[in-house]
Amino acid sequence: MRLEPFATLNEMRKQYGLRKTFMLKLDDAVTRLTAGLGINDLRGVLRGDPPGKPNPRVKPHTEGAIFHIWPSFYHVAVTRLYPTFRLGLISTALFLIEIITGLFLMIYYTPAPGTSYDNMLRILSNVPLGQFVRDIHRLAAEGMVVAVWLHMGRTYLTGSYKKPRQFTWATGVILLLVTIGLSYTGYLLPWDQLSFWAVTIGASMADAAPPPEVGKAVALLLKGAPDLGAGGLLRFYLLHVFALPLVAILFIFVHYYKVVRHGHSLPPGMEAVGEDNARKVPQDKRVPFLPDIFTNEILWFGLIVAAMVLPIALNLYHAPLEHAANPQSTPLHTVAPWYFLFIQGWLKLGDKTFWGVIFPTILVGLLMFWPYLDYNPSRRYGDRKIAIGAMFLVIGAMVLSSFMGTPGFAVVTAPQIEISFNFMPGEKPGPIRSIPFDQLLPGTWSTDNLDAIPDNAPELQRVMKDLRRDLLAVPPVQVLNGVEVRYTKLYAEVQIENFQGPPGQVTTRHIVLAIHWDEQPFDTVKQQPGYFIDTVVHRDSKYTAGE
Helix, strand or coil: CCCCCCCCHHHHHHHHCHHHHHHHHHHHHHHHHHCCCCHHHHHHHHHCCCCCCCCHHHHHHHHCCCHHHCCCEEEHHHCCCCCCCCHHHHHHHHHHHHHHHHHHHHCCCCCCCCCHHHHHHHHHHCCCCHHHHHHHHHHHHHHHHHHHHHHHHHHHHCCCCCCCCHHHHHHHHHHHHHHHHHHHHHHHCCCEHHHHHHHHHHHHHHHHCCCHHHHHHHHHHHHCCCCCCHHHHHHHHHHHHHHHHHHHHHHHHHHHHHHHHHCCCCCHHHCCCCCCCCCCCCHHHEEEHHHHHHHHHHHHHHHHHHHHHHHHHCCCCCCCCCCECCCCCCCCCCCCCHHHHHHHHHHCCCCHHHHHHHHHHHHHHHHHHHHHHCCCCCCCHHHCHHHHHHHHHHHHHHHHHHHHCCCCCCCCCCHHHHHHHHHCCCCCCHHHHCCCHHHCCCEEEECCCHHHCCCCCHHHHHHHHHHHHHHHCCCCEEEECCEEEEEEEEEEEEEEEEEECCCCCCCEEEEEEEEEEEEECCCCCCCCCEEEEEEEEECCCCCCCCC
C-alpha cells in the first residue's frame, strides 16, 4: 500500500488510527531499508512463497546498496554442490570471520616486542572469551589459505579460467597471494619463539633477491633493521591490519564483480566447445536469489562457523603459543609456516636466490598468465587430459617439496643432541620437567651411576634409566655433513640445585642437562665436546609429560 502524503503524522493517525498508522510507517521504513521489499514481501521470502507480478524481489538488486552486487537469479546447475563446492563463499566467509575476530583482538594488542607477548597472555587468561576468539582467528586464517587454494584448483580443474574469465582468474591469483600474506604477517604478531623464528626464515629470503643491493634494501624495508625487532613487528602489524586487508577487500569486489558480469561458469559438459552460456539462463532454469540462494548462503555461513567452533569446543584445537621470542636462542628444528614448507624444501636443493626467489616468481607469473597461454577452447575433461595431468603433477611436486621442507629431511643432527631436546625440549615440559618437584633432588646424577639415585625419587630414577637407554642406542659411528665421526664414552648428567625461595623453603630449582662424549676426529673448536641445556622449574608448575 502506498502512503498518501500527509501534512502531519497526527492527520494520518486521525484517518487510519494509531495501530494502523504505526504498521504503515513501519512497512514504509522496511521498504526503504530493503530498497523495495515490504513486510509482507519479507514474509513471503521467509516462507518460500512464489513472488508476485511484477516481482518485488528484483528491486533490491537494481536499487539497493548491498544486493546489487548479486545477480537476481542463478542457473540451477550452479546452485548444487558441484561444480563450485561453495569454495568461493567459504573463502569470503572466513575472511569476514577474520575481520570480526581481528577487530576484537586489536583492542587488547600492542605491536611492540616488550608488550606483545604479555598482551597475548592477557588475551588468553584475563580477557573474556579471549582464547576462544584467538583460536577462531587462527583456525579461520589457516582454513582460508586452504579454501583459496582449493578454490583455484577447482577453477582450474573445470576450466573456468578460460575466455572470457581470464582477468577474473588473474584477480584470484592476487587474492591467493594476499591471503598467504595475511596469514604470514599475522604469524609474527604473538611474538613467541614459534612465530619469531618461522618469520625470520621467510624474511631472510628477501636478502637473496637479485641483485644483492636490491635484496638488502627489500630485507631492510621489511624488517625495519638488520635483524627482526620492533621495526619489523610494527611493519608486519600494519601490513596485517591495514594494507593487506585493504587490498583484499578491493580485489574481492573486483573479483566478484567479474564473476557476476560473466556469470557463474556452468559445468563443463553443459556447454558446446568454445561457447559460454552462463548469462543466457532459460526461464525454467532460473533460481531466484531471494529467498533460495540467500537462505542457502546463510546456511553455509552457519555451517562454517560451526566447523570453526566445534573443534575448539571439543578441545581438539587451540592456537599455539610458545615461550616469548628470544633472538639469542634458536630452536633445534626451525621451520616456516606449513604453507611455506614447499619453498623451504626447494631451498634444500641448492642456491637460495634461485630456489627461494627466482623460481617462485616464475611460477606465480606462469600461474597468473596461464589463461592467456592456454589456447584450448574446450572446458571438457576429456579434451584437457594434458592440462589436468599437469595439475596433478604439480600437486604431487608440491606435496613432495613440502615433505622435503620438514625438519627431518636432508638435515642431520647428532642423535645425542636430539635426545637432549626430547628429554628437556625448549617449548614443552618433556620428561625431566615432568618429574615431581619433591623428587628433583639436588645433586649431580649420571647415567653411568644410576645406583646413586635415592629410592625416594622413583620418577627421577625412571627418567634417568630412559635417558641411558636412548644414549646406548646411539650408533658409535655417524656421518655428519659428509664427515665420519666416532663417538665414545657417551653419557648424560642431570645437575639439580636449589635456585630461589624464602629461608628454609625452596620454591624453584635450576636443572642442567649435560650430554658428554669423546669425539674422533677431535673437534678442536669445542675443546670439550658436549651439549648443555638448562631450565628452571617452580614448585607449583605441576608439569605433566602429555602437556
